[in-house]
Amino acid sequence: MKKILVIEDEATVRSNILEILEFEQFDAVSAENGLIGALWAQEYLPDLVICDVMMPEINGYEVLSALRQNQMTATIPFIFLTAMADYSDRRRAMELGADDYLTKPFTTDELLAAISTRFAKHEVVMQQYNDERQKNEALKQEVQQLQHHVDTNNKLLKQFPREVLNVIPKLNMAIYLLKDLQPGTQRDRCLEVLQQLCKEEIMLLNQMPDLQDVLTPENFNILSQFHLVSSTTE
Incomplete structure (x- = not known):
């Protein structure tokens, strides 16, 4: 079961998102501000983060920046939720490493589509990463065998x-x-x-x-x- 962290300071919005996610059989948890959300993400490593932008303590941009600087959380897919629809806001989000950007209000289908797309792309990236790691491991073994042969000779x-x-x-x-x-x-x-x-x-x-x-x-x-x-x- 995929674990999704929802970081949203508006209780009604947070509750609605959790209800949608739980209905879709996701393991959904939430945080009421950016600071708690960032700490929770680093401790429990969710499969996806859905995060509001304007929040007390620290905002969504700061949450994303903190997660991307931590090796354990750097690759977690991240979706922004915001009422701000300016191009500059979207660009800033993407420059920080956000994977998607949903503008409030959004529909259930839009939210689920964004989640599905993020998981699908993340699976592809992880498969490519694993394939590359296996190739590197095989190459490493070949190099070790060659070195052993050279040492023996x-x-x-x-x-x-x-x-x-x-x-x-x-x-x-x-x-x-x-x-x-x-x-x-x-x-x-x-x-x-x-x-x-x-x-x-x-x-x-x-x-x-x-x-x-x-x-x-x-x-x-x-x-x-x-x-x-x-x-x-x-």
């Missing part, structure tokens, strides 16, 4: 030289053993053992675009011949 890059240094002696041993072995069971068995022992290291080195710069051409060719390293680098 940077960590790996820092470790890479040490890993390479650990791999080189194993490859030198493989080259030494394979270099002079003739085709046959002994070489095949030796190759099988080397492939198993050097599997992770070989995968690591094959990710290096400058692998051929790490190994001498002769050593690289020997390892390529026995499929211990890729013959092409990306």
Whole structure:
């Protein structure tokens, strides 16, 4: 049930509006002056404010200005009620952020139409806001994932030289053993053992675009011949 705050100093007008709203199944509450109305709005956060302009304590313009400066009440739809119909009055109301402006006397249909329009437009605005927030949240998650990927890569890059240094002696041993072995069971068995022992290291080195710069051409060719390293680098 939508909660509507009516701020109106004329008791008869205030009572009539409340009766209309309650008949339409709104949760209607009221305040007899601007000061009470502004304080009530900030405490209970209504879905809509209907406010007279000329009132004691503080007027409707001051109420609207106070609500728009508070983050919790800044987006509450606001309809002015006034007997003043001058263009300058309407312009001032809109410049302060009013959503609509009803001139007294107004009919029940005019009041309900203004309320319906405000709620409909507010729903559209809030949907756009929620959609944008979801997009921003999705973008934030993508950025976080990208940052995690970058951080992981940077960590790996820092470790890479040490890993390479650990791999080189194993490859030198493989080259030494394979270099002079003739085709046959002994070489095949030796190759099988080397492939198993050097599997992770070989995968690591094959990710290096400058692998051929790490190994001498002769050593690289020997390892390529026995499929211990890729013959092409990306």
